[in-house]
Structures are given as structure tokens and as C-alpha cells.
Amino acid sequence: MAPKRKGPLQSLQRETDDVRKMVDALEHDAAQPSGRDEADALQRCAQLLSTVEDQLRTAEKLTKADEPAPVGNYERRKQEEEERLRGLHARLRAVQRGIKPAEAPQPSTSGKARSTSGPGEVGESEEEDSEEEDESQEEEVVEEEEDDEDGEEEEEDDNDNDGGVSDLARPETQKKTLSYIALSTFKGEQDGDLAIEMGDVLQILSKNADGWWLAQDSKGDKGLVPKTYLKAQTEQEVEEEESEEEGDEIDKESKSKSKSPHSNWDAVRKAITEIDATDVLSAMGAIPAGFxxxxxxxxxxxxxxFRGSRYIQPELSQSNLSFKDLFLDPDTGKVRxxxxxxxxxxxxxxxxxxxxxxxxxxxxxxxxxxxxxxxxxxxxxxxxxxxxxxxxxxxxxxxxxxxxxxxxxxxxxxxxxxxxxxxxxxxxxxxxxxxxxxxxxxxxxxxxxxxxxxxxxxxxxxxxxxxxxxxxxxxxxxxxxxxxxxxxxxxxxxxxxxxxxxxxxxxxxxxxxxxxxPNHRNMSHLNLLPDTLVGSVCSVHLLALYRQLLADTLLLDRVTMQNADLICSSVLATFPEVLDQSDLLDALRSSWENAEKNLKRSEKRDMSILKREFVRVYMDYVFPLFYSAEMPGPRWADEEVANQRARIIFNANPNILSLDHAHQPFDISQVTYDLLISARH
CATH class of the missing domain: 2.60.40.150 (C2 domain)
Structure with missing residues (x-):
């Protein structure tokens, strides 16, 4: 039964099936003894190589987070799909070299084993394995929610089916699917555990549902190891074999193909052997297994x-003619x-x-x-x-x-x-x-x-x-x-x-x-903020004042609610960016605390005075820092940049706008608020 869900991995599987059919057809045409158009075959081969290369890059970039719904055994399925693509690439390389992988020998009645020197037999075994992998893929897509124990039964069935294929005729990638490399040292905690060292190559005999797999090392010792300490070794073995066995052949081939416009093997080789940085660190033992x-x-x-500068902006209603989360209380004139x-x-x-x-x-x-x-x-x-x-x-x-x-x-x-x-x-x-x-x-x-x-x-x-x-x-x-x-x-x-x-x-x-x-004071401020927002409690009162200025400008000062002209307001234009730069937010918070100390108790209750003072503090101490030529841009976890910005912020004063300080070239966006661009839709 066809799956209902169409995620990126499933789409890739279907595209690979289509490419496999075209590779089969190309092998069949290339194997014809007469009437073969070599130029046409070479062009088709080059096009299919390019397609396989693109699919390999796509497969390596896929992550479980890309799927619209949960997918069982995602990493194993992704790895198997990459192996299928590499197998197709190997077959296309064979065709490009003039080998006839689709030419199969007649069945022997004497019962003798097939010769491993015939290219036709190798191509036939690859084709059979590809069909077996396709059937396994279809079964796994239908049974997505199976647990590890069911996955173990499927794997045993696959091994039984492979029993009819000679080990000598089976492709290398098929033989190594159960080979794993140890990412870290595991000394064993209980009787029955297998002690392993980082870099050991293990054969997995069975996979238990609890995450502890039965493995055998190169010495023949058997025992349990946690699956998070292991990584499939197929890519590494392919890389080693290509570097050791092909050697000069690859060098000659790369030189000849560099002159051909139809070959991108170097790009494919780079894509195949590229390893994620986390995998490298795991293999080095630099990070724990769960990182x-x-x-x-x-x-x-x-x-x-997903930044605070976006979520602090007002959200438009479904009609885009009003706001969904920003309203004024007609009795008090404050944000509702x-x-x-x-x-x-x-x-x-x-x-x-x-x-x-x-x-x-x-x-x-x-x-x-x-x-x-x-x-x-x-x-x-x-x-x-x-x-x-x-x-x-x-x-x-x-x-x-x-x-x-x-x-x-x-x-x-x-x-x-x-x-x-x-x-x-x-x-x-x-x-x-x-x-x-x-x-x-x-x-x-x-x-x-x-x-x-x-x-x-x-x-x-x-x-x-x-x-x-x-x-x-x-x-x-x-x-x-x-x-x-x-x-x-x-x-x-x-x-x-x-x-x-x-x-x-x-x-x-x-x-x-x-x-x-939240306490009563903080709750009164939080209820003035957008319906969805996460932040620091120490900045809540500043966000509430900004929302009050936003409501006054957008709901009172505009000629009509349908007017979308640029609004002259440096505070509205730049304040959201303060939320993405914590040091500027700290500068505003510190300056506002000092300004509040000079206000009388009655002035602290007057919203008009508070708004006027907030704008003054912001324009004197924060706004000039945005466009100071001496101020480096923010960089996460860069101590040198953070110290340089801290020195400039600490020495900032109302005279920073004087001619003694260098500033960036003026741009109209520094002082204008664009409602159509800023508001959330």
C-alpha cells in the first residue's frame, strides 16, 4: 500500500527508483554488440551521473527534522538510500569505462560457482541486490512505526534472502552493511559486555530493542555494546578501497575525465567522502555519544x-487591515x-x-x-x-x-x-x-x-x-x-x-x-506584550514602554488605519534590534534606571512623561551606538569583539553625536519605520 506521507526521504527514494530504471536501460543498450550509438550512450551516462551526484548531495543534507511527520529508523533508511545511490554511481562508472555490466551469462547446468572475473556477473548481482533493497525500502516505508526488535527481524530476513547469492559475487557495499566502527572507548560495565577501543571494527550479530547490540570484534570475542558508540563503516571502507585498490587507475581516470565535459566524478567523490564535523569529533573521542x-x-x-526582534513587532490581522495583538484602551489611552x-x-x-x-x-x-x-x-x-x-x-x-x-x-x-x-x-x-x-x-x-x-x-x-x-x-x-x-x-x-x-x-x-x-507588577507589563514572546524578566518594563510608543504611533498618529507611509521614528525603527544584541539592551536598561532615579513619584505615574523620558534616554545612549563607525558588529561567543563593544558602550555619553566621533553613512532606514515590512503577517 502506498504511503500517505510524502516526506523528503520518501521523495528521494522514488527518484532513486526512477534513476535505477534508466541505469538498467542504459546498461542494456550499452551491452548490445551492434547498433550501439557510443556518443549517445556517453551523453546519457553523463546526465545520469550528474543526477546521481545531485541526489547524493541532497541525501547527505537530509535530517530527521525535515520530515513532516516522525519516521521510524530514519538514519538507517537514509544510509541505505545513500548506498543505493553509490551503487548506481559505480554501475555508471563501469558503463563509462566500456564494461558491459548488464550482459549476464547463461545459467550453468553443472552447478559450478560463477567466475568472479566476468563483468556481466558482477552487474547481475548488483542488479539483484538493488531490487532486494528496493523491496526492503518499500516494506520499511509502509511499516514506519516498527520498533528496533521488528527492525532486527527484517534484517535477519534480508540476510536469509542474500544466502542464495555468492559472497564473491555480492557487491562490496552489501557485504559491509553490518560493519561498524567504534566512535569511543567502552570498557564494559557488566558481565557479557564487550570491551572496545576507539576505531575498532565490529561485526553486528544482532540488534536488541533496548539499544544494546551483540557485536564481535576482529579477535572473535563477542559481547554487548551500546549502539550510540557505533557508526556504520560503509563510507569509510569505500574511501579506503578506492584509495588503495584503484590508486593509479583513479589518477589516470581523473586526468582524462578532467578534459571531458561529461564527468563530475571528482565532485561525487568529494560528496561521498565528506564527513560531518560531529562524526569527526565523535571518532576522535572529543565529544560524548549523545552530542x-x-x-x-x-x-x-x-x-x-526565530529572533526576538521579529516577535516584538505587531502582528497583522487576517485581512491585513488592522492588528491582531495591538489595541488601545479608549478610557485610559494605554495599550489594552x-x-x-x-x-x-x-x-x-x-x-x-x-x-x-x-x-x-x-x-x-x-x-x-x-x-x-x-x-x-x-x-x-x-x-x-x-x-x-x-x-x-x-x-x-x-x-x-x-x-x-x-x-x-x-x-x-x-x-x-x-x-x-x-x-x-x-x-x-x-x-x-x-x-x-x-x-x-x-x-x-x-x-x-x-x-x-x-x-x-x-x-x-x-x-x-x-x-x-x-x-x-x-x-x-x-x-x-x-x-x-x-x-x-x-x-x-x-x-x-x-x-x-x-x-x-x-x-x-x-x-x-x-x-x-509572575508577580503583579511583572504581570501587568507582560500583558502589554505580544501574545507569543520569550525573554528576560529584567527587560519586561522596557518592552512595555516600547509597545506603548508603538501603539501611539500606529493607532493614534496615523491619518487613517489604511495609511502605510513611512513613519519618522528612530526608536521604532531600531529598538527591535536591541533585543538581538544583549549588550545594547543592558546599556538601555542601565541608562533608564539612572533616569528613573531623577523622576518624582508623580512623574513615574504619568505615562506621557515616561514615554518622553524613554525616547530621550534611548536617543542619547543607545541609538548612536548602532551607527558608530568604531562599534564592531556583534559576534556570538567572540570575547575580543565583546570586550571592544563593552569599552565603547561604557564610554558612551550624550556627546557621542558630536563631530569628534565617526559614524556610518546615513541611510533613510535609520530614522523611518516601515509598517509593511516590519509587521508580522
Whole structure:
């Protein structure tokens, strides 16, 4: 039965099936003894090579997060699809060299084994294996939700089916599908475990549903190893064989094909042998088994979609003729308060037993990113809180509550979350991450050190209690639920006496957070904000003042509600960017605190005076910093840039607009607010 879902992986599988049929036809035509048009065959071969190369690149870039719905055994299916494409590429290379892989010998009646020297027999075995893989792919797409135990039965069936094919005639990629390489050293925790060293090549004899696989090493010893310590070795073996066995042949071929406009083998070879940076670090033993590239950091790097500067903007209604979340109270002239489905204060307390990266990596930042999440989609902006770290307690991260004065809001562990999503699975996603730099290459990247999901509503739809939660950290990405940070630790926690289980559970990585209702003052400010927003509590009063200025300008000062002309307002034009630059937000917060001290009690209750003073402080201390020629652009986890920006901000004063300071060339966007571009649709 055809699957209902059409995800990227399934689409790639169908495209590969189509290419395989065209390769079969090309092999058949190339094998004809007469009437063969070599120029036409070469052109078709080059076109198919280019198609396979593109599909290989597409396959390597696919991730589980791209799928519209959960896919069982995703990584194995993706790997098998890549092997199919490499097999097709090998067949096309054979055709291009003049070999006839589709020419099959007549069945022998003497029962003798097939000769391995005949190219026709190798092509026939590859074709049979490709058909077997196609049938296996179709069965797996239909049975997506099978568990690991069912997957083991399918694998045993595939092995039984392969029994009729000679080992000598079977393609190399088929023989190595059960070969794995150890990513890290595992000494064994209990009787029956197999001790392995990093780099050992293992044969997997069976795959258990609990994640512990029965393996055999090169010495013949057998035992259990955690699956997260292993990586399929097919790509590495292909690379070694091509470099060792083909040798001079590849050099000659690359030289001859570099002159041919129909060959892109060099690009394909690079795509095949390219290894993800995380895989390299895992093989080096530089990161624990559960670490992955940071999912939320990647989303932040893709643009402003998940940044606070976008979510602080007003949202247009469905007709685009009014606003959905910004209204004025006609009696008071202030922004009308709006309640959201979720409005909570979230305090980060500590992270315990967090694994640390190994040697060879310098950690530039330890942080937690949080957002509203429903299990499949990020529903809000992504907010980042940096953790403090003591080298004497390497596995403990701490957070600072209630920031004030000159202290950075980036360290503020007291956050707020507003979200108006009606999803029954609405919750908070926490991702622990590190920004690192490799000492050997200088390469910088972001890794996830584990994630946790706190669901905010129970099965009946009632809100969860507001209390302190100890959340167990999971390995992998938020779209994977079966990856453990440390499989051996989890196994020990579930075995032995009650005391041993208690001691082992204390070593499981956990994040401690507290949910509570915001106090009355903060709640009054939060209700003036957009329906969905995540941020630091220390900046709530500034966001509320900005929303009041926004409402006055958009709802009172415009000639008509249908007028979309440019609005002259430097504050509205640049303030959202302050949310993406925490040091500028700190400068505004500190300057506003000093200005408030000089206001009388009666002036603090007068909204018109507060708005006027807020604009003055912003234009004197923050706005000039945006366009100062001396101010470097923000760079995450770059200490040198951060120190340079801090010196300029600290020395800023109202005279920064004088002729003594250099500024960037003037642009109209610096002082104008474009409603059509800025408002969310």
C-alpha cells in the first residue's frame, strides 16, 4: 500500500527508483554488440551521473527534522538510500569505462560457482541486490512505526534472502552493511559486555530493542555494546578501497575525465567522502555519544524568523487591515492588556552531571536556549541564557537570578514565556549547548549537550503544577526520543539494588527549573506584550514602554488605519534590534534606571512623561551606538569583539553625536519605520 506521507526521504527514494530504471536501460543498450550509438550512450551516462551526484548531495543534507511527520529508523533508511545511490554511481562508472555490466551469462547446468572475473556477473548481482533493497525500502516505508526488535527481524530476513547469492559475487557495499566502527572507548560495565577501543571494527550479530547490540570484534570475542558508540563503516571502507585498490587507475581516470565535459566524478567523490564535523569529533573521542549539532543554534543562524526582534513587532490581522495583538484602551489611552494561554515565569536554577567535551576543543560558551515547542515545531522566538562555569565542578552549570545594574542580561536565569498556541502538546524546549573552537583547525561550531521538554498541559488539558522540576536530559536532537546521553549510565540506573539505582540516578544529567506565576507588577507589563514572546524578566518594563510608543504611533498618529507611509521614528525603527544584541539592551536598561532615579513619584505615574523620558534616554545612549563607525558588529561567543563593544558602550555619553566621533553613512532606514515590512503577517 502506498504511503500517505510524502516526506523528503520518501521523495528521494522514488527518484532513486526512477534513476535505477534508466541505469538498467542504459546498461542494456550499452551491452548490445551492434547498433550501439557510443556518443549517445556517453551523453546519457553523463546526465545520469550528474543526477546521481545531485541526489547524493541532497541525501547527505537530509535530517530527521525535515520530515513532516516522525519516521521510524530514519538514519538507517537514509544510509541505505545513500548506498543505493553509490551503487548506481559505480554501475555508471563501469558503463563509462566500456564494461558491459548488464550482459549476464547463461545459467550453468553443472552447478559450478560463477567466475568472479566476468563483468556481466558482477552487474547481475548488483542488479539483484538493488531490487532486494528496493523491496526492503518499500516494506520499511509502509511499516514506519516498527520498533528496533521488528527492525532486527527484517534484517535477519534480508540476510536469509542474500544466502542464495555468492559472497564473491555480492557487491562490496552489501557485504559491509553490518560493519561498524567504534566512535569511543567502552570498557564494559557488566558481565557479557564487550570491551572496545576507539576505531575498532565490529561485526553486528544482532540488534536488541533496548539499544544494546551483540557485536564481535576482529579477535572473535563477542559481547554487548551500546549502539550510540557505533557508526556504520560503509563510507569509510569505500574511501579506503578506492584509495588503495584503484590508486593509479583513479589518477589516470581523473586526468582524462578532467578534459571531458561529461564527468563530475571528482565532485561525487568529494560528496561521498565528506564527513560531518560531529562524526569527526565523535571518532576522535572529543565529544560524548549523545552530542549532536545544535538544532536551535541552526535555526537562529537562518535569519530573523526565530529572533526576538521579529516577535516584538505587531502582528497583522487576517485581512491585513488592522492588528491582531495591538489595541488601545479608549478610557485610559494605554495599550489594552491581553491575556495569553500561557504566561509564566521560568527560572533556570542549575544543570547537573552535564558531560564535557573532550580534549582538542576549547569551549567558548556554555548556554541554554529555550522556546515554546509542541514536539514538532518551534512556536516562539528562541531565547538564550548563558551559564556560569566553575572548572573545579566541570559537570555543573549555574545561572544568575534577577540581574540589575551593570550585570549582563545574558546571564539572567529568570525568564518569561508567553504563548497563545492551542496545541495540546504545548511545552518548553530546553537545549543545553556549547560553542567550541577546534584547537587544531580553528573551526568554530555549536553542539547540543542534551535537551529536555517540559509539557505545560496534562492529558486532560489542565495546566501542570507550578513548582520545581528536575528534567532528565536526552541525547540527540529534539526530534529523536531514543538517544541517550550515556547508555552505560542509564543501564546501571535500571539494574542492581535499590541503593545502587539511587546512586546511579544521581549521575544522570538533569536540568533543574522552576515554574511560577509572575508577580503583579511583572504581570501587568507582560500583558502589554505580544501574545507569543520569550525573554528576560529584567527587560519586561522596557518592552512595555516600547509597545506603548508603538501603539501611539500606529493607532493614534496615523491619518487613517489604511495609511502605510513611512513613519519618522528612530526608536521604532531600531529598538527591535536591541533585543538581538544583549549588550545594547543592558546599556538601555542601565541608562533608564539612572533616569528613573531623577523622576518624582508623580512623574513615574504619568505615562506621557515616561514615554518622553524613554525616547530621550534611548536617543542619547543607545541609538548612536548602532551607527558608530568604531562599534564592531556583534559576534556570538567572540570575547575580543565583546570586550571592544563593552569599552565603547561604557564610554558612551550624550556627546557621542558630536563631530569628534565617526559614524556610518546615513541611510533613510535609520530614522523611518516601515509598517509593511516590519509587521508580522
Amino acid at each position: 549532536r549539532p545544535s538544532t536551535l543554534s541552526k535555526l537562529l543562524d537562518e535569519g530573523v524568523t 492588556a491581553r491575556s495569553s494561554r500561557v504566561c509564566l515565569s521560568v527560572s533556570l536554577w542549575t544543570c547537573r552531571m552535564v558531560p564535557s567535551p573532550g580534549v582538542g576543543l576549547q569551549v567558548l560558551s556554555r548556554h541554554v536556549r529555550l522556546c515554546a515547542f509542541n514536539g514538532s515545531q518551534v512556536l516562539s522566538n528562541i531565547h538564550t541564557v548563558r551559564a556560569t562555569y566553575n572548572p573545579k565542578s566541570a559537570k555543573t552549570w549555574s545561572f544568575s537570578p534577577r540581574m540589575s545594574g551593570q550585570l549582563s542580561s545574558l546571564l539572567d536565569g529568570d525568564c518569561f514565556l508567553r504563548c497563545d498556541s492551542d496545541s495540546p502538546d504545548l511545552g518548553i524546549l530546553f537545549e543545553l549547548g556549547v560553542t567550541y573552537i577546534r584547537n587544531s583547525t580553528g573551526e568554530q561550531g555549536d553542539l547540543s549537550c542534551g535537551w529536555a521538554f517540559l509539557k505545560l498541559f496534562d492529558a486532560s488539558g489542565a495546566p501542570v503544577p507550578l513548582r520545581t522540576y528536575e528534567l532528565t536530559l536526552h541525547g540527540g536532537t529534539p526530534y529523536e526520543t531514543d538517544v541517550e546521553m550515556d547508555p552505560s549510565m542509564t543501564r546501571r540506573a535500571g539494574a542492581g539494588s535499590v541503593f545502587q539505582q539511587m546512586m546511579a540516578s544521581r549521575k544522570v544529567p538533569k536540568l533543574v527549573v522552576k515554574l511560577r506565576t
